Amino acid sequence: MLIDDDPEAGASRVRAEGEGYPMRWRSWRGADRSAETAKELIHGATRKADAVIQPTSALVMEIVSAGWGCTQTLKSHLRPSKEMVTHPELQQAYIFFEFLSFFIPDERVCL
């Protein structure tokens, strides 16, 4: 037999073997608060990530679009390269990557 002191109720009660501790209103309130806190944390982290991903993605999108637009201008006029006969798609990929290199901001942005 276990005696479970309950200061909130100002009394002691007998707790059966293996019964465990009942959750009091404070624990429920605490549990809700934890869930709310977790939600707030997730919401805050998502907002913070969005705030940085959105502008960086916008910049990357411009670079990729510019490179892709240039590659598409050339595409139909390119002769297949002998060196890439087994993988002809490489020609377009390498040209696109070359354009991407061109559009990456260089160190003059910090001069």
Place this chain on the structure above:
Amino acid sequence: MSVFAFKLKLSPQQYLRIKEVILLMIVTPQVETFFGNWPDKTEISDQLHKSLESADATFGEAGDKSWETLTANILKFEGSQSSDVEMAAVRDLITTGLGKALADLHPDKFERLIKTASTAIETYERDGSSLLELLRQYQG
């Protein structure tokens, strides 16, 4: 991109940070797009990363001649059996394509995008968070 005369004054750290973020956001998606069914994409990812990382050396240092450098690099990928006339046509198309791209990507707009992204990265990392770490975790 060295054809624009940038008025931005990012610190070298800010520049390196934004450049690395751009590379991380470009390399994996583009390698997936072009080499999605290749068994091992690590080598091609590393090559593309190095190539983009050294763009400064290739185009930045070329200054006003960066356009010519780009044209010469692209012509290397053109079929070697192409005639001089075809090569000249490709050369003209590069100029046309670049002209259109640069008109769309106006210097002021490009600068504004860089500045906004740089400020956003700084704000994000102010509490010790790392955007590079976040991107690596997301991609890994």
